[in-house]
């Protein structure tokens with residue numbers, strides 16, 4: 001049992017409160033991503049679980065054991081936790097063998113364990129004698145994970161482990177690391193500021209905002225039913241559209257749209273770009289406009305449409321397939337599926353905010 005339970009954890013540095021009553025449970029054998037902007041306290045949370053920092057109040061349990069809080073502070077090496085730091089942080093003067101076996105008692109530093117860890121990390125045995133500088137970034141990450149897993153910890157903490165890798169390598173390294181964790185049956189806590197990484201790799205995503213957990217959900221639920229507009233914008237592209245909700249539906253510049261959850265009154269609607277479909281201008285029930293900008297990404301394109309009305313009405317559609325329109329084309333716009341509706345907050349509403357998707 002290596003579930004991680006974080007309850008009411010608070011942490012300040014001097015007079016600055018960095019974490020405020022954070023609650024988070026990572027189920028045994030699953031992977032939770034902690035997603036948040038730079039400086040929101042992700043690394044601090046991870047370091048508290050590892051035991052590198054002391055909490056001010058609250059409790060942390062690993063399995064059924066209290067490791068921090070209530071006067072208890074278990075030393076990092078006694079928590080059964082592996083840590084993978086940013087950029088792997090391998091020892092440059094040790095070869096792969098030395099790195100992987102580093103944290104083990106002398107009697108456990110066997111060739112069999114080395115081979116087992118290389119296999120687990122999907123690394124060829126011949127890299128055992130290579131030095132970190134001779135490996136690719138992705139291989140170095142896998143060695144770092146193998147080193148963290150070698151003492152057979154129940155929990156592995158990963159702090160932005162892929163941040164130094166380029167985009168293509170990031171994806172494959174991420175998937176490989178998740179496979180390794182699942183194979184080992186370890187519980188994983190992955191810190192990242194990359195929404196795609198969090199959504200694609202984790203079983204559960206905790207979105208953090210200035211020291212607090214804003215939402216904990218499965219990736220699908222987080223994307224489809226974010227708790228508020230800020231979470232919606234943080235986890236993906238969105239058209240923010242004003243509307244008037246009457247329960248199950250809301251009236252907006254994109255027509256009458258069905259809502260994910262009933263609400264009444266003035267709302268902001270979150271319409272994902274992939275929900276916005278382009279139709280012929282003459283089609284029934286569409287909102288008409290002209291294509292203003294096309295960004296082609298290969299697998300799909302982002303098409304910005306200026307609506308005929310209202311005058312400032314702009315909507316972004318994500319278009320897949322071959323039928324990508326050109327700038328200036330006249331189109332009809334329709335919305336597929338239900339959308340999230342969030343009551344207008346008078347304070348937030350007074351602020352300028354971007355209406356276009358990221």
Ligand SMILES: Nc1ncnc2c1ncn2[C@@H]1O[C@H](COP(=O)(O)OP(=O)(O)OP(=O)(O)O)[C@@H](O)[C@H]1O
Nearest residue numbers: 013014018036037038039040041042043044045193
């Ligand atoms: N040892 C420390 N002493 C003082 N302040 C600290 C210390 N560690 C972190 N902080 C501050 O706490 C806040 C949260 O830092 P933390 O590293 O946890 O954020 P983060 O979300 O991981 O950010 P990033 O993604 O940039 O790493 C920041 O304002 C940081 O400056």
